Amino acid sequence: MKIEWLGHSSFKLTESTGISLITDPFDAVKVGVPYPEVSADIVTVSHDHFDHNCVKAVKEYKLLINTPGEHSVDGVDIYGFRSYHDEKKGALRGKNIVFRFRMDGVEICHLGDIGEELSPLLAELIGSINILLIPVGGVYTINAAQAKEYVDLLMPDVVIPMHYMCEGYVTEFDELDEFLDLFPRRDIEYADTTELEFDRADFDGEKTRVIVPKKVN
Numbered sequence: 001m002k003i004e005w006l007g008h009s010s011f012k013l014t015e016s017t018g019i020s021l022i023t024d025p026f027d028a029v030k031v032g033v034p035y036p037e038v039s040a041d042i043v044t045v046s047h048d049h050f051d052h053n054c055v056k057a058v059k060e061y062k063l064l065i066n067t068p069g070e071h072s073v074d075g076v077d078i079y080g081f082r083s084y085h086d087e088k089k090g091a092l093r094g095k096n097i098v099f100r101f102r103m104d105g106v107e108i109c110h111l112g113d114i115g116e117e118l119s120p121l122l123a124e125l126i127g128s129i130n131i132l133l134i135p136v137g138g139v140y141t142i143n144a145a146q147a148k149e150y151v152d153l154l155m156p157d158v159v160i161p162m163h164y165m166c167e168g169y170v171t172e173f174d175e176l177d178e179f180l181d182l183f184p185r186r187d188i189e190y191a192d193t194t195e196l197e198f199d200r201a202d203f204d205g206e207k208t209r210v211i212v213p214k215k216v217n
Contacts, residue, residue: 001104003131004195005213006036008051009112009162011133015103019074022061023099023110023133024052032170033216042073044080046097046112051171068097077102081125084116098126105200106130109156113141113163118150130203132156135163137173144179157203159210160196166215176212183210190214 004012008031009024021042027050028035039059045066046052055064065071068080079100096115101108109126110133134150135141141163142150151159161180165173180188188210196213 001106001199002195002197003108003133003160005160005162005216006038006194007031007033007166007216009046009110009133009135010035010052011110011160011162012038012040013101013103013108015076017075019076019103021076021078021101021103022058024112025054025057026051027054028057030170033166033168036216042076042078044078044097044099044110046099046110047095049113052113065099066097079125081122083112083114083122087116089116098122100126100129106198106203109133109154111135111150114150115141117142117146118153123153126154129154129156130200131158131160131198133160133162136161136176136179137164139171139173143174144182147179148182151208156208157205158198159208161210161212180210180212188212 002014008026011023014020020040022040023044024046030050035057040061042063043055043058043061068082071078081098083096083098096112099110107129108131109129134147136144136147164176191213194213
């Protein structure tokens with residue numbers, strides 16, 4: 001299966017069958033950077049903010065999932081878990097959906113704009129995962145140190161950071177290096193492309209790798 005970073009918290013996940021899914025498409029004008037021309041079968045939205053809910057940017061989608069629950073679409077299993085955008089049970093910024101996907105036997109978790117510490121219940125719901133897509137830029141989400149705690153508790157095989165400061169952004173976020181500095185350099189990989197390819201056999205469960213896709217813009 002393939003994971004392509006589209007910028008901010010948006011990724012395109014594609015199964016070997018060709019079924020595709022896009023997470024959290026954003027409003028390019030309000031975010032400050034272009035959003036690529038993309039199409040997909042499924043769109044997931046973690047919460048209703050402009051930098052995560054611009055569904056009209058995705059062409060030809062057949063299904064929008066923006067509520068918690070369990071879905072199975074053409075062999076792709078999708079689970080949505082209720083969480084919060086802040087540390088006050090949503091009182092400041094509302095609710096958030098953590099999504100877990102199973103594609104080609106690979107377990108992927110997209111945390112959306114999670115803003116709270118990882119609770120035992122949410123950790124149990126997420127379960128054992130291969131790939132964690134996690135916000136690290138603070139301000140409106142968990143920060144680098146909190147994100148590292150998520151990684152330490154969930155123990156994914158691969159971590160792909162998202163929602164951090166990039167050139168052109170209207171909103172200021174923390175820099176990616178604040179998160180990367182918390183890991184040994186030997187465990188960090190910088191990809192030369194925005195698209196990453198994974199196979200179930202790639203994961204041995206022995207250590208966590210941080211993979212940074214090439215910047216979109």
